[in-house]
Amino acid sequence: MTTEGAKKLGAFSGIVGLKCPQCRQGDLFKKPGLYVVKGMADMYDRCPVCNLKYEQEPGFWWGSMYLNYGTSVAIILPTFIVFYSIVGLEFYTALSLGGLLLLLLVPMVFRLGRACWIYWFGKYKS
Numbered sequence: 456m457t458t459e460g461a462k463k464l465g466a467f468s469g470i471v472g473l474k475c476p477q478c479r480q481g482d483l484f485k486k487p488g489l490y491v492v493k494g495m496a497d498m499y500d501r502c503p504v505c506n507l508k509y510e511q512e513p514g515f516w517w518g519s520m521y522l523n524y525g526t527s528v529a530i531i532l533p534t535f536i537v538f539y540s541i542v543g544l545e546f547y548t549a550l551s552l553g554g555l556l557l558l559l560l561v562p563m564v565f566r567l568g569r570a571c572w573i574y575w576f577g578k579y580k581s
């Protein structure tokens with residue numbers, strides 16, 4: 456399948472599918488899937504289909520950590536509020552449950568953070 460002839464995924468599908476932002480066919484990560492624990496951060500240097508360089512400058516992925524931080528807060532805070540205010544659990548129990556949920560979601564948050572980062576701030580021809 457060539458890049459020109461292939462039907463391109465939309466940006467949202469490309470991000471969720473962890474596909475290259477340029478051709479939207481090549482995988483970003485060596486092990487496909489949103490929830491991969493072992494080898495979670497193993498990415499290709501270049502797109503296997505269109506050869507786009509993923510890490511476009513040194514430290515490119517540092518920015519995705521800001522997205523991950525925001526996403527983590529967006530997960531842990533509502534979870535804490537629900538368990539503390541609505542369910543009525545102890546402060547540290549509610550906080551621990553929020554932390555546990557976040558811990559379980561780390562692989563997904565990490566991969567989606569990187570995919571969003573390259574789609575929003577990466578240089579590519581769409």
Ligand SMILES: [Zn+2]
Nearest residue numbers: 475478502505
């Ligand atoms: Zn590509």
